[in-house]
Amino acid sequence: MTKTNPGNFFEDFFLGQEIVHATPRTVTEGDVSLYTALYGFRHMPHSAEPYAMGLGFEAMPLDDMLAFHMVFGKTVPDVSLNAVANLGYAVGRFGAPVYAGDTLRTTSTVIGLKENSNGKTGVVYVNSIGINQKDEVVLDYVRWVMVKKKDLNAPTPDTIIPDLPKAVDVDDLVIAEGLDFSSYDVELAGSPHLWEDYQIGEKIDHIDGMTIEEAEHQMATRLYQNTAKVHFDQFAAKDNRFGKRLIYGGHIISLARALSFNGLGNAFKVAAINAGAHANPTFAGNTIFAWSEVLDKQEIKGRSDMGALRLRLVATKDHPADDFPYKDDEGKYHPDVVLDLDYWVLMPRRG
Template structure:
């Protein structure tokens, strides 16, 4: 048989310090933006209307922060997680130059940790992935960890290296790509009268609405991001592995809940950081996703009085539509209805 095809990396193919330049640069088109909107129905004004974006100081209308994240993430999948069991979590994610239509994004990943699991058949790979635009400007920089199959369970375990994961991104390290000084911010067009000043630490927000996942939408989404992981695409492989069903890409859940969060956080125009996140339980087609948020911190930006920072915890649940849902039981274990626990930061206008 020909050896020209690529089976993807297995756990034993990775080494700490390994740098991988990922193939297939991606130029963002109007079609990408339209399809993303069709998939999630996001209503944030800055990414929905060029006129609104320009009115608040963007040089060009930005694409949704998470579309940028998914395009960067998708580049890494054929090399990092084609043979994954599941993506497990994120840390230290920071958004940089806003991605706009016409920009081309490229991704490079560095392996920063390895840990074989006790079953000897899988291991966890920690990577730092960085996406840049055609000018070399950072678009997204984040750490993730993913459980990957071993090709040969008998192969020796590598030295365990578990990296110290970065904590929440500090306010002074955030990139703020728009400015409101001297500009009128239209809360009616934005969809909510509540600005940064109106939120309190500890406040919980039930985003109320639910969205049911359809198999066709998930498949379109993973293709849009060129995410080739077998667990999302290959029903035959999932059946052979006795899993039975294709898993929904975790990023699909993040985008669904971001769209739902408009109801309560409509003025959180841009995501500035993904501080931490855990995929607590798998999601499948037919599940209905609900979300609620808790305000963890309300921070000022150094030298800025026009925009503030809200650090949020957002819990996404499957078929569990209530804000008081705790997420974890008494011993700290995630309840089965919790599919994602995400710590992230948004930029929100302040009152003048």
């Protein structure tokens, strides 16, 4: 009898299935330093503890996407070890801030299933929740992933596709108790542009590019304890249609977010992920560029120190983010588009 974990295949999932993921992960200052080295984050509250505490944080918080990766990584051995591709995200809300020393654990519930017409794969929808050692929710999100079937003759499950909202409502964004951005220092933050300075429909070319190195993306994925074979196993990858390993989609998210500092230097607090798609695969050697579009801006009830911006972050590979048709008339992505992420940020206001 085997003692190893082969991972779940599509036919192993069932609607309502609850999965407790191993292993709880205590985040350290070393993790934060490595994350900074990998992506070059420069947002002030994630870089300088005294100034973070001056905004009401208990200490210097993790970048929200690092917290996302830590929570996400726990789900991989059970949900996407046998994945073909991670397809998208929706209704993700960030809750309690995460600090070095916090211990995170994740649970998931299967909320949807759809076998593909080829009979070889299917799409699994899961709602994953990350919790800290105080039982506070740090992240609650939905993702869907295409997973291989092991037994091609396994019965086809009833198709259930969850009805997901297009965006998280501003009133449902979580603002941690005690946060107050009224003393935010734009000079030390490196950008003078606050919530009032952005307009709906505005597009921002983040200009800079960053080339993906093979070693860096594998180190990043190991940092999150993401064990998906498609990122590590070149022996297995030679048989896929690309003949090489795929870059973890979350690596692209963090690269693009880091690039977005140039133009969105004060958009440091991610509050929600409304939707996201990994539009095309990325490989080592590709250079990532990014641009953002302001989709919406909303005041937050009772707050004069912060407002909410809804942003679309688009990342491209080997294609500077100047104006080009990133989607065609039928809604299909240009082959150089690798990420389309719709998310809310909390941004300081002038008051």
